[in-house]
Amino acid sequence: MGRFDLGVFVDAHHLFDVAPHEQSAAVVLTRIEAAAEEQCMSYGVADRLVVADCSDTRARGIAEDFGQHGFVIRHIPHDSPLTRANALTAEIVEAAVGREDLRTVAVVAEPGVALSVADTLHRAGRALIACTAGQAQAGPAVDRVITFTLDRSELRRLVARAVAGLREDGRKEVQMAELAAVLRGLQPGFTAGDYGAPLKRLLQQLAGPSYQFVEPDRILVRSLGAAGAVREKTPGGADAGSDYRSDSAPTLMSVMREAALVLPPIEPTDEAAVVKALRSVLDLAGERGQLRDAALSDGIPIQVVTAGLRVVADGYKGLGHKTSDLCHQAVVGTTWRVARDQGNPNHLLLRLTGDPAEPG
Incomplete structure (x- = not known):
């Protein structure tokens, strides 16, 4: 790449809905640079800006990822009179006016941001690449559309x-x-x-x-207690229980899976994150009637808990840890405890010993 004449402007929050493997700055920049070079628009990134409400942990993480690639991070609080869209628009217009060598602008944000600067950029002889989560209409106002796969x-x-x-x-x-x-x-x-x-x-x-x-x-x-809700198995000795057969387990698994859908998914590549996700699953179980009742009486089979964890952190087993070890970490400082089934010591249960609102 012989010259640097491409400006990239990113709203970190717009990438929330993008599939995790396409959220990284490296992937986003590779696709933008390839599209620009393919159409002989530009050959290297000059201006780099990412806006985010950095009080939002997820947004800050995305912004810092771009920061590792030389992007300037601009903090826009959620309650600021200046919105992220307005901040991006102003920065793009300023760059187009003040940088004669800027040939192309790529905007990673809601489609309205790219459309709001299209006339200004085209009058200044600049090309416009709109990068969006999911499909967006290109139309004559945009020279190229890059679509990221939704999560x-x-x-x-x-x-x-x-x-x-x-x-x-x-x-x-x-x-x-x-x-x-x-x-x-x-x-x-x-x-x-x-x-x-x-x-x-x-x-x-x-x-x-x-x-x-x-x-x-x-x-x-299927009904919530349908027989099709098959038993879950977890690897490793006491976690597995291949002959375990509780009459209520299939129903509890269905309820757990449905309940866990409200939790934000995580990338299951970090042990601490998986333990935190498992603790969120237990917190949720402590609030849901059927799960809470089971946890306070006989206890919830570990297979039911891992059914919820799979919804939140699908692929967590790739960490190589026994589920029982993760559970022992997750219950620290809570009113949950890991116990063995008195009727079958090979089977593990998670019991709730008090009000989940009052851990200790």
């Missing part, structure tokens, strides 16, 4: 809401097209392609305790 954990929550609504309406079977219509009702503009795959494949991958996909295009809605 499928959000799709999992959306599908769970849709299936729950169908269950409440007494529906036991629907066609895929009907479920798609429900999804569009919950999220106007819903497009399966935003999540990187056709709807049929996505529904097959997300099928589980709440519904079953039947070829070629039927969706069977």
Whole structure:
């Protein structure tokens, strides 16, 4: 790259909805630079700015990732009169006016930000690349659109809401097209392609305790205590319990999975983060009637707890830790404790010993 004539302006919060593997600054910049070079627009990043409310841990993490690549980080508090969109717009216009060598501007933000500066940039002879989470209309105002794949954990929550609504309406079977219509009702503009795959494949991958996909295009809605909610197994000695069979376990697993959908997903690559996520699952169980009652009486089988953890930190087993070890860490300082089933010492239970609002 012989010259540096590309400006990149990022709203860290816009990347919240992007699939984790596409959130990194390295991936975002690689795609932007490739698109600019492909169209002979620009050949290197000159101006670099990322805006974020740095009091938000997630936004600050994304901003600091860009900071490692030379980006200036500008803190915009959530209650500031100056919005992130306004700050980006002002910075882009100033750069276009003050930098004659700036040939192309890439904007990673809501589509409205790119459109708001399009006329100014084009009058100044600059090209515009709009980078958005999910699909966005290009149109004549934008020279190139880069679309980032949406996070499928959000799709999992959306599908769970849709299936729950169908269950409440007494529906036991629907066609895929009907479920798609429900999804569009919950999220106007819903497009399966935003999540990187056709709807049929996505529904097959997300099928589980709440519904079953039947070829070629039927969706069977399961009740919360359906037999199809299979037992979970965890690796390693006392965690496994391959012959464990509690009458209530399948129902509790279904309730746990549905409850855990409200928790934010994490990348299961850090032990401390997984333990924190597991503690959130236990906190949630302590608030939910059926789970709380079980935890206060006989205790919740460890398989039920890990069913909830899988929703939040899918792939956590890649850490190589026994689930029982993670549970022992998660209950420290809480009213939960790990115990063995008196009827079968090979099986572990998590018991709630008091009010979850008063740990100790």
